[in-house]
Amino acid sequence: MKPTLAPLLLACLALLIPERSYAELQVGATIMDVTPVKLPVLVNGSMKSRSVDKVYTKVNARAIVVADGEDRLAIVVVDSCMMTRPFLDEVKKLAAQKTKIPADHMLISATHAHSVPSSMGCLGTSADPEYTPFLRGKLVDAIVAAEAKLEPAQIGWGVGNAAKFTALRRWIKRPDRISNDPFGNPTVRATMHAGRNWDDVIGESGPEDPDLSLISFQSKDGRPIALLANFSMHYFGAPSLSADYFGLYCNGLQEEIGKKLPKDAPEFVAIMSHGCSGDIYRRDYTKPQDQWSFTDDINEYSSELVKLTMGIYKNITYRKDADVEMAENRMQLNYRVPDKQLLEWSQRIVEKMGDKLPETQEEIYAREQIMLHERQSTEVVTQALRIGDIAIATTPNETYALSGLKVKAQSPLPQTMVIELANGGDGYIPPPEQHLLGGYNTWAARSAGLEVLAEPRIVESDIELLEKVSNQPRRFYEQSRGPAVETILGFKPSAYWRLDEFNGPRARDLSGNQRDGIYEPAIAYFLEGARSKSFCTGTETNRAVHFAGNRLQTRVNDLGDQFTVSLWIWNGIPLDARDISGWMFSQGPNHGLAAYGDHLGLGGKQHPGKLVYMNGTDRKLHAGKTAVERWTWNHVALVRDGDKLTVYLNGKPEIELESKPGASGVLLEQLFFGGRTDNDSNWEGRLDEIAVFDRALNAGEVSQLAK
Structure with a gap:
């Protein structure tokens, strides 16, 4: 029998075809103190300008860098109310010069605490001129420090039901109880916290998202490195300068998980990112007021959320061969600018104000109309990233819970979290139908000024990016049939x-x-x-x-x-x-x-x-x-x-x-x-x-x- 050449040819081909490289996951994490060194400091999150001169808790930037041997990405969550896209673009550019991470592979988001230094002008409050450059440098340092700690790692996912910690704050009012907007028009059919008075309302204006999602990173031998949580609850409220429940939650997790770590082990980093919660709050207005006590104590609220997290965390399984992929999209969106009549009304009010800061709601929104008229449009950034079979999508907005549910339900990867107020602070984006119901979240301003179709455009951009990073088609949502x-x-x-x-x-x-x-x-x-x-x-x-x-x-x-x-x-x-x-x-x-x-x-x-x-x-x-x-x-x-x-x-x-x-x-x-x-x-x-x-x-x- 003549010898065949097939085995020899296959052996030669095997030498010519490079062996597929093993994607070794690497992770590094750090906590950077971004508490202002100079007080008082302007604090964002209110209608009128305010400042504080006492530190109740430190405020931090918490960073994770993830690498797979070919690509690297950074995830940073900052104790900030909001940060502008130009500011964050500058941070990313500077950090890219000092690391191996491309600027478009950096996700930087705000917790949306309302008791932290202002780094973005909004409504009656300006960005603090001394704190903003200080924060810029600290964020660059955080990314650099996290990259320096890269080590072989494994990743796992967990999710639990945290419905008792979150509820709708935006309720629909009775048709005979409609109130006026700042421009004197009776448009407010839905508004925040109207559910306090059951006689005034007909029900909540949307769904909540009860998911408490966790991405856990460990070393190969099982030592905890970092935990990235995501939850939809707007903020709690805290005195003086404070990281709100976000900071208390992270500190509580670090204490619980850190108990079992050796004294010389690297610092474990816990992060709470802000889920889609533009219409969400902690109080459940479907229940009588005497049942709100649990959610009115920030320490109890935070510690109970930590307990729930630990129950989820203990059941997470891990994989070591996760690869990394990230993509972003930049698109131009229009502002809802005032018509000629509204602009002239606004100009008269602002001219009468002179050099003083706006005090009344009318003055605040008149000034905002002029700003929107001057700007006309803006660039917004959406992102999606994948680590193995786990995905993250972002919005630069205060996004309703419904929008986050849309992204999760249609994501190609079921293990998906959505982080809002990432890579910019472009205000509320109510779904189009919610504009008809009016209310604060819809009043045109820097805090809510994007075009009516901004929400579906941003949601669609997220889903397209998730398809890109996963190389899989979206899922089409359909309820199961009971x-x-x-x-x-x-x-x-x-x-x-x-x-x-x-x-x-x-x-x-x-x-x-x-x-x-x-x-x-x-x-x-x-x-x-x-x-x-x-x-x-x-x-x-x-x-x-x-x-x-x-x-x-x-x-x-x-x-x-x-x-x-x-x-x-x-x-x-x-x-x-x-x-x-x-x-x-x-x-x-x-x-x-x-x-x-x-x-x-x-x-x-x-x-x-x-x-x-x-x-x-x-x-x-x-x-x-x-x-x-x-x-x-x-x-x-x-x-x-x-x-x-x-x-x-x-x-x-x-x-x-x-x-x-x-x-x-x-x-x-x-x-x-x-x-x-x-x-x-x-x-x-x-x-x-x-x-x-x-x-x-x-x-x-x-x-x-x-x-």
Whole structure:
């Protein structure tokens, strides 16, 4: 047999092809004291300018440098309220000259404490002229020092539920309690801390993000090097000069984890980065005031958060072969500049102020209009980085929790944290629909001045960068299907809207019949929905939309005089606010109340809390027997079987009557949820899991839908 040349050729090829290098992860971390040496110092975070002359706790910059043999990146979190992009660009340029880290591989963010030195002008406070250059040098030193400590390392990820530490601070006000903005216009439909008074509000304006995410770095032999935490809670508030709960948390973790380290071991570095929390605070306004005590003590709050962290930390597993990738995007965004009339109003006020600092809200926002007019636009930076299968995305803004949830849910890597106020301090970016609800977070200023579409543009940029660093496509978000979903689908609906969208204008039809609905503008998205354990699997939270005066428009063209409408309702408005608390379902032409169609609502001053039904033919109000409690989920079904109509509440008949069906024809194709056809007393609250069937379900089937 002749010898083959194949083995010889393979051996030669093996010599020519370089062996794939092993990505040895290296990590270094440090803490740099950035407490001002000269007092008093200006402190940011208030409407008016203020300064402090006492140090309550030190303020620090905490840095981590990560390398894989080819690439290096730096992550720095600073006890600062906000820092400008030009300032941070200068820091990065100087640090790049002293290290092997490219400037575009540096992430520098602020904790957003409101009791730390001001390094950025905002509202009534200017940047402290002596502290800013001092901080610049210290940040460069921190990056250099962290790089000098690089050593072989391993990385792990952990996440826990910290829901009791965070809640919505931005609530939607009743339609009859709208207040004025600084420009004298009645635009404030949603505002911070309105939830203190339950009589004034209809509910929260968005979801919270309860995730406490951890990235842990250890040496190869298991010695802790650093822990990077990420959590969505705005700030606590502290006296004098203080690092707020961020600093107390880090110190507590360093003490707990440091207990087991040898005395001569390198310093362990704990870091708390700021998650998306522009609409988040520590107090849960859904609970009575006497239950706020836990979150009103900064020491107890911080120590309890440390305990939760330690429970997560102990279960982290590690890998040593993680590689490093980082990318950034710079894009130009416009400011919402004043029109000619507003600019002239602002100029008159500022001219009258002279050289004095602004004192009133009117003066502050007048001055801000002139600044936005002068600037017109700005450059913002977004980043994404990957260490192994763990990712971080950034926004340079005070970002709503919803925006962070959007990024996490669509990231190619499930282990993703989002750090806000990174690489700039470009103010609040409410999702576009939230601009319609108004409030402080939307008032045009350096603290909230970017264009209305800034939020979706920044979120999309983050997701694109995550795709780039992971070399994987984004995930497309879809809620899991629990047993209640399967029950609805099993009954073959003509249309089924789960109302689980991040944003509008389209409500997806899950029936397969392609009957998507269209949200009108004033809608809040991704609120907690009905019965998560029934509609979702595992620990996933079911999602719903919150209606604030607008509706969901749909068309179903094959109902005839036999059909069923099934939905879950959550009423937000006090029952004594108006005659009818709200109409949840309506049938007929838009903008009018024609002489046909079925209309289903909830009583207010009339028939308090009870289901009410009206047919357009006689417009007589029929009421149920059982009152629905405010801020609770309840199942409602309207079943029309020719001349017979039955309305069910939680599976039991509430209204039974003989009622002529509406006139047949195209006009009855148009259905509205969250409001009546003529926009009278539209729904103020949440709706969820709306299904329409082209037949009259029997009592047993309705009972199954209510489970």
